[in-house]
Every structure is written in C-alpha cells, then in structure tokens.
Amino acid sequence: MDLKLIIFWVFSLVLIGAAIGVITTRNPVQAALFLVLAFVNSSIIWMLMEAEFLAITLVLVYVGAVMVLFLFVVMMLDVNLVPLREGFTRYLPVGGLVAAAIVLQMILLIRVKWVDASQYAQPLPKPADYSNTEALGMAMYTDYLFQFEVAAVILLVAIIAAIALTMRRRPLTKYQRPAEQVLVQKADRLRVVQVNSEDNQNPAVMSNYAAAVPAVAPGDTSVDDAIDDATEQGAKP
Amino acid sequence: MDNLGLAAPEMFLLCAICLILVGDLFVTEARKPLAYGLSQIALLVTLILTWWISPETGAVTAFGGSFIMDQMAAVCKSWILVVSMGVFLYSRDFVNSHKITNGEYYTLALSGVLGMMIMVSSSTMLTLYLGLELLSLSLYAMVALKRTDERSAEAAMKYFVLGALASGALLYGISMIYGATGSLHFDEIAIALSASGEGSTAAMFGLAFLVVGIAFKFGAAPFHMWVPDVYEGAPTSVALYISAAPKIAAFALAIRFLVDGLETAHNSWQGMLIVLSVLSIVIGNVVALAQVSIKRMLAYSTISHVGFILLGLLSGSEQGYSAAMFYAITYSFTSLGAFGVILAMDRMGVSVNLLTDLRGLFRRSPTYACVMGILLVSMTGVPPTVGFYAKLAVLSAAVKADLTWLALIAVIFSVVGAFYYLRVIKYMFFDEPVEPQPVLAAMDVHVGLAINGAAILFFGLFPGLIMAACAAAFGL
Numbered sequence: 001m002d003l004k005l006i007i008f009w010v011f012s013l014v015l016i017g018a019a020i021g022v023i024t025t026r027n028p029v030q031a032a033l034f035l036v037l038a039f040v041n042s043s044i045i046w047m048l049m050e051a052e053f054l055a056i057t058l059v060l061v062y063v064g065a066v067m068v069l070f071l072f073v074v075m076m077l078d079v080n081l082v083p084l085r086e087g088f089t090r091y092l093p094v095g096g097l098v099a100a101a102i103v104l105q106m107i108l109l110i111r112v113k114w115v116d117a118s119q120y121a122q123p124l125p126k127p128a129d130y131s132n133t134e135a136l137g138m139a140m141y142t143d144y145l146f147q148f149e150v151a152a153v154i155l156l157v158a159i160i161a162a163i164a165l166t167m168r169r170r171p172l173t174k175y176q177r178p179a180e181q182v183l184v185q186k187a188d189r190l191r192v193v194q195v196n197s198e199d200n201q202n203p204a205v206m207s208n209y210a211a212a213v214p215a216v217a218p219g220d221t222s223v224d225d226a227i228d229d230a231t232e233q234g235a236k237p
Numbered sequence: 238m239d240n241l242g243l244a245a246p247e248m249f250l251l252c253a254i255c256l257i258l259v260g261d262l263f264v265t266e267a268r269k270p271l272a273y274g275l276s277q278i279a280l281l282v283t284l285i286l287t288w289w290i291s292p293e294t295g296a297v298t299a300f301g302g303s304f305i306m307d308q309m310a311a312v313c314k315s316w317i318l319v320v321s322m323g324v325f326l327y328s329r330d331f332v333n334s335h336k337i338t339n340g341e342y343y344t345l346a347l348s349g350v351l352g353m354m355i356m357v358s359s360s361t362m363l364t365l366y367l368g369l370e371l372l373s374l375s376l377y378a379m380v381a382l383k384r385t386d387e388r389s390a391e392a393a394m395k396y397f398v399l400g401a402l403a404s405g406a407l408l409y410g411i412s413m414i415y416g417a418t419g420s421l422h423f424d425e426i427a428i429a430l431s432a433s434g435e436g437s438t439a440a441m442f443g444l445a446f447l448v449v450g451i452a453f454k455f456g457a458a459p460f461h462m463w464v465p466d467v468y469e470g471a472p473t474s475v476a477l478y479i480s481a482a483p484k485i486a487a488f489a490l491a492i493r494f495l496v497d498g499l500e501t502a503h504n505s506w507q508g509m510l511i512v513l514s515v516l517s518i519v520i521g522n523v524v525a526l527a528q529v530s531i532k533r534m535l536a537y538s539t540i541s542h543v544g545f546i547l548l549g550l551l552s553g554s555e556q557g558y559s560a561a562m563f564y565a566i567t568y569s570f571t572s573l574g575a576f577g578v579i580l581a582m583d584r585m586g587v588s589v590n591l592l593t594d595l596r597g598l599f600r601r602s603p604t605y606a607c608v609m610g611i612l613l614v615s616m617t618g619v620p621p622t623v624g625f626y627a628k629l630a631v632l633s634a635a636v637k638a639d640l641t642w643l644a645l646i647a648v649i650f651s652v653v654g655a656f657y658y659l660r661v662i663k664y665m666f667f668d669e670p671v672e673p674q675p676v677l678a679a680m681d682v683h684v685g686l687a688i689n690g691a692a693i694l695f696f697g698l699f700p701g702l703i704m705a706a707c708a709a710a711f712g713l
Contacts (some may be wrong), residue, residue, distance in 0.1 A: 085366060109438070110443065133633060142301070143301045144246070144301075144303070144363070145300060145301075146299075146300035146301075146303050146304055146364060147303060147361075147363050147364055147367055150355055150364065150367040150368065150371065151367060153251060153348065154367065154370055154371050154374060156348075157345065157348045157371060157374050157375055158374060158376075160258065160344055160345060160348075160378070160590075161345065161374060161375070161377070161378030163341075164338060164341035164378060164382060165347070165378060165381055165382070165384060168384070231274065
C-alpha cells in the first residue's frame with residue numbers, strides 16, 4: 001500500500017464521517033463546522049487527482065467565504081433548527097426503504113460493470129512544471145469563452161432578480177442627503193435664546209447662559225423630527 | 238476563435254439588455270414606457286440580425302464548435318423573437334396597471350429570450366444547459382415579480398424548487414453521457430455512440446435523466462405538476478410568456494439532445510417519449526374538463542399539446558421532427574393569442590380568472606370573441622385553422638412510424654378535449670354577459686390580436702409557408 005492510497009483512505013473516511021456529522025448533529029454551528037471539515041478533506045482528495053486549482057478554490061471560496069458567511073448568519077439569527085428535523089426519525093423507515101430501492105435498481109441496471117476501474121486506463125501523472133491554473137485559464141478564455149460569457153450573464157440575471165425581488169421603497173424610511181447636509185447654515189440649525197435667570201427655579205446653575213436649542217417650530221417636541229426637518233430644509237433658503 | 242459574427246444577434250440583445258437595465262434607472266416615472274419601446278426595438282433589430290447572418294443552407298459553427306447556426310436555429314429563433322414581440326405587446330398594459338416594475342420586467346423577459354436563443358443555437362451540452370438556466374432563472378424571478386401577491390410567491394417557490402430538481406436531473410444525465418462518450422459536443426457524441434454500437438449502459442443511464450429534464454421543461458406528464466400552479470399563480474402576463482416562446486425553445490432542447498446527440502439511441506428514447514406523450518395527452522385533456530379557472534384550463538391544455546409535440550418527436554423520422562417543430566411554433570402562436578385576449582379583458586388590475594368571466598364576450602366585444610373563438614377552434618384541431626394541420630402532420634408522422642394505436646389514442650382524447658374548448662365558446666357566444674361594458678384595450682393590442690387571429694386562419698389555409706421552413710430545417 002503506497003502513501004497516496006493511505007492518504008486517500010484517511011481523508012475519504014474523515015470526509016464521509018464529517019458529511020454524516022453535518023446531517024446528524026443538532027447544533028447548526030457544529031453542522032457548519034463539520035461542513036468546513038468535509039470541504040477541506042474533499043479539497044485534499046482533489047489535490048490527489050492533480051486538480052490543484054479547484055482544490056485551492058474550494059478552500060478559498062467555500063471555506064473562506066461561503067461558510068464563514070453562513071456561520072455569521074447562523075450565529076446572528078439564532079435559527080432554531082430543531083422543529084425542522086422533527087420528522088426525521090418518523091420518516092426514516094419510509095425514506096430508507098425508498099433509498100434502498102433506488103440503490104438496488106441502480107445496481108441491477110448498471111451491474112457494477114462499467115464502474116469497474118480496470119477497464120479504464122490509468123491516467124499518466126503530469127510533469128512537475130505543468131500548471132493546472134494556466135491550463136484552466138487557457139481553456140476558459142479560448143475554447144469555452146462563449147460558455148464563460150453566458151455564465152456571466154446568468155450571474156447578472158441572478159443579481160437583477162435578487163434585487164428586483166427584495167428591494168422596495170419604504171415611504172417611512174428616512175434618507176440622508178449629504179449634499180444638502182454640508183450646505184446647511186448655522187442659522188438653519190441653531191437658535192440662540194436668552195433665558196431670563198430671574199424666572200428660573202435653579203438660578204445657581206442656569207444663571208445667564210445662552211441656551212442652544214434646535215431651531216424648531218413651537219409645539220414640535222420630538223428632537224428626531226426637528227433634525228429631520230432641518231435636514232430637509234437644508235439648502236433651501 | 239472564428240465566425241464570432243455568427244452570434245451577433247445574441248451579442249446585440251445582451252448589449253440592449255444592459256442598456257435598458259441601466260437606462261431605466263435614469264428615466265422619470267412619466268417616461269417609464271421607454272423600457273417597453275426599447276425592448277420592442279431590441280427584439281426587432283435582433284430579428285433582422287438573425288435573418289441577416291443566418292446561412293442559406295447547411296450549418297455554420299462558431300466559438301470552437303460550441304455555437305451553431307443552422308436552418309432549424311434560424312427558424313426557431315425568428316419565431317421566438319416574433320412571439321416575444323407579441324408577448325410584450327399584450328402584456329404592456331397589464332404590467333403598467335398591476336404596478337410591476339417596468340425596467341426589471343422587460344430586462345428579465347429579454348434575458349429569458351436571450352437564454353432561449355442560446356439554447357436553440359447550442360451545439361454542446363454545456364451551452365445548452367447554460368442557455369436553459371438563463372431562461373429558467375429569468376422565469377423564476379418573473380413569476381415572483383408581483384411580490385405583494387401570495388399566490389405568485391407560492392407559484393414561484395414551487396417552480397423554483399421543482400425546476401432546480403429538473404436541472405439537477407438534466408445535469409446528472411449530461412455528466413453520465415460525457416463520461417460515456419468523452420465529449421460535450423453533440424456531433425462527437427453521435428459519432429462515439431454509433432461507434433459503440435448499441436450504446437453503453439452509462440449513456441443510456443444518462444439518457445433517462447436527460448428525458449426527465451426535457452419532460453419537465455416541456456411540462457409533459459408526469460412531470461407536469463408545476464404547470465397549472467405556475468400558470469394560475471403567476472401574473473397573467475408572465476403566464477403568457479411561459480406558455481408561448483419557451484415551448485419552441487423546449488422543442489429545440491429536445492432536438493439538440495435527442496436527435497443531434499443521441500439519435501442512434503432512438504430505440505431507447507422512443508419508448509420513454511411514448512409514455513410521456515400518452516400520459517400528457519390523457520391527463521391534459523381529461524383534467525382540463527374539471528377546471529373552473531381559465532388559466533388552469535389553458536395549463537392543462539398546454540400539457541395535452543406538449544403530448545402532441547412529443548408524438549412528432551418520437552416517430553423518429555425527419556418528417557416527424559418537422560411536424561413537431563410546426564406544432565411547437567403554431568402552438569406558441571395560438572397560446573399567445575389566447576392569453577392576449579385574457580390580458581386585454583383585464584381591467585384596472587382585476588384579472589380574469591374564471592371561465593365564467595368570459596360569459597357574453599361576443600356581446601361586449603365581437604372582435605375579441607371572434608379571435609378567441611378562432612384560437613380555441615385551432616386548439617381543438619378543427620379545419621380550416623392551423624391547429625388542424627399541425628395535428629394532422631404529427632399524426633401522419635406517427636402512423637408512418639407504425640404507431641397507429643398511439644395516433645388513435647391521441648385523436649380520441651382530442652375529441653374529449655374538444656368539450657372544454659367548446660364550452661368556452663358557448664360561454665362567449667351564447668350566454669348573457671355579467672357586466673355589459675365593452676372590453677377596452679389599446680389600439681395596437683386590438684390590431685395585434687386581430688392579426689393573431691387572422692394568422693391562425695391564414696396559416697391554416699396555407700400551412701406550406703411555415704411547413705416549408707420546418708421541412709427545410711430537417712433536410713426534407
């Protein structure tokens with residue numbers, strides 16, 4: 001048994017274990033971490049198949065970006081996944097039966113004949129200076145240029161669809177207008193009033209200060225509204 | 238890199254989509270119809286470009302053999318574009334009165350058209366799959382575009398989940414066939430399969446999944462469950478869109494996979510298509526009888542018509558393929574008109590949904606009633622409408638392929654189906670209207686529908702005009 005085979009067995013067994021862990025653990029954070037483990041192991045197996053670029057991309061994109069984002073969502077939203085799994089044991093016998101039937105049918109149909117590895121020639125290992133990334137780039141931008149472009153259009157449509165389905169103008173939302181905010185004058189925001197000290201209950205503190213209050217119309221008490229009004233009036237003299 | 242100009246229509250359409258998408262942001266609320274006008278112009282220019290670059294005879298490929306332009310592609314693309322122009326015309330007022338965001342609606346609809354054109358012109362499995370995904374993704378979003386409506390959200394969810402499942406099946410089939418033949422190109426797949434004689438088990442295994450994917454995209458029974466729900470739940474203009482041009486694209490999908498790629502395996506897929514065809518014709522016609530919603534009725538009617546298209550395909554002869562192509566084109570044209578009338582009857586955001594809403598349409602607006610009458614007669618398959626000739630061509634191809642029993646079943650269930658079409662005609666012409674006011678639609682919609690109805694009669698009398706192009710596409 002050579003080293004490659006040992007590596008393959010070790011990592012595939014861990015991969016299968018991690019994959020089972022993803023669907024059996026009750027804690028969503030643990031499930032996500034198991035998925036990370038599964039991704040890392042499958043990337044090692046890709047590495048064994050000389051698909052270096054894909055292996056690195058899998059770790060970078062899925063582990064580095066997608067799963068981290070997913071963990072954020074799981075931790076922040078505190079999703080309770082327990083109700084989603086309630087039917088698992090109840091449906092297990094039926095589901096298992098169906099799965100067994102499908103596997104049996106497949107075995108009968110295929111008869112393991114053409115999955116037998118001996119009828120396929122073993123691919124020769126590439127020389128050491130062969131660059132997977134370069135070959136992939138060449139193929140992608142020459143032979144598969146059209147497909148690459150169409151895939152880009154699909155992503156564009158996905159963005160349009162996502163925005164069209166989620167973005168809406170809420171009439172109550174308050175927007176900032178920076179252009180008007182910087183043009184605002186001191187007089188628009190601030191009104192200097194002289195407070196007569198004799199009328200005050202606590203003359204020691206409030207003796208003869210000029211109080212700065214927002215320039216609001218009399219009767220308007222909400223400070224938020226006042227600031228909004230001031231912003232809206234902004235540049236208009 | 239050769240013949241890049243061959244994809245000029247697609248490139249132009251993509252640029253136009255981007256332009257409309259960005260341009261729509263800068264126009265004021267009052268000028269929103271601009272997106273509609275620009276979309277129509279984009280479709281028209283694309284149509285002219287398609288005619289201009291399509292070769293007289295034979296097939297030309299580009300992009301390293303992944304893009305093909307042959308007679309079938311030229312005819313299918315032209316009809317997809319013409320039908321889409323009709324779709325846009327009929328849905329314009331609906332989109333405006335239902336407060337569906339204009340820019341996104343037309344952008345998504347145009348990208349769906351782009352996806353269909355890519356599907357029709359693809360000569361590798363990868364291109365075909367990507368074109369299909371582009372179309373499907375646009376459709377999922379369009380079904381859900383009326384966000385406040387719970388029904389359309391539900392329909393979009395069903396469509397998305399089932400559609401993703403079907404795409405998965407298709408992709409699995411593609412990977413199996415790629416594994417068995419070592420190529421993504423249809424011509425190389427055909428060579429590899431004919432060299433291996435009977436065809437390897439892996440390829441047949443993949444074929445089964447391919448047929449599942451194709452049947453789903455067609456909406457053929459037993460993969461039809463999404464069709465009625467989507468037709469009913471989606472905004473009517475989107476139901477119109479789904480029912481019209483994508484049928485031509487689905488036909489091209491089937492031809493590219495089953496004929497261009499796997500024709501040597503004809504014996505294997507013929508049986509599968511027979512099952513799909515019989516089930517579609519039976520379920521479509523029988524279940525349509527029980528419908529009270531006109532959109533659901535048209536959905537089941539679509540399923541039965543898909544059965545007829547499959548009937549032409551499964552006969553396995555050039556005559557059958559061209560008959561199926563004729564059927565797909567004329568059906569999409571007929572369905573366009575039928576939904577067009579329903580959309581024209583929609584007023585101030587109150588959609589027509591029940592069959593009984595059509596009551597007394599003749600008293601209200603004789604033109605619309607006559608157009609709808611012609612379309613329903615054509616769907617039934619009565620001469621002199623085009624539907625009769627389409628059914629005749631498909632059935633004669635099936636009979637020539639020694640499948641007389643199948644043709645008999647198809648005829649018997651068409652007669653069953655005639656009932657629900659005639660029932661609508663009875664409602665329109667012989668019942669008293671519930672509300673007396675006439676149908677008010679824009680002048681161009683009026684003219685468009687009149688032309689649509691007249692074309693059904695005209696092509697019924699002179700089917701050779703379309704049939705010649707369909708026959709030429711398959712070298713007849």
